[in-house]
Amino acid sequence: MFIEVNKIPPQGLEIDRVLQLQPLQLVRGEQVKVGDTRLSGTLRRSGSDLEFRGRVGAEVSLTCSRCLEPFRQPIEGPCHRIFRPGPLGKPESEHELVEEDLALTPFDGTRINLEEIAREQVYLAVPLKPLCQESCRGLCPKCGAELNTAPCDCPEARQTAEPLTSKLSL
């Protein structure tokens, strides 16, 4: 979904759309499916820059880094980006990238892709080590049993999974 810059009125353009995003490709090689993504906020012209200020909400399908089970995680947060006309994918910009430039994205100066805005924000919000739940016990390193479901019979796993008292009564 593209918005032409010359169609944006001086007071800004209100955006509230549900977008379909392509799966994200993470650096570690994993693909993340993204459900309906809601982008809401205001797109404004400021000189030749374009500024978007609003929120992004989506639900991503992740794999738990401990138990390897798939789960869905909602992502919701503020989104603020500035688009400046300039060469796209300039190679030297990568190592010159500093913290304050992260919100500054080059664009072709004539139109802006809403999916692109939402996509970047969702990408940044995907956790590096996703957990299906904070207390996920993961898999037994010995037999591979899923410890969330039931403890396995491995002596090592038993030692950590069971409280001290049950060992004393054996």
Ligand SMILES: [Zn+2]
């Ligand atoms: Zn898990």
Ligand SMILES: [Zn+2]
């Ligand atoms: Zn085990």
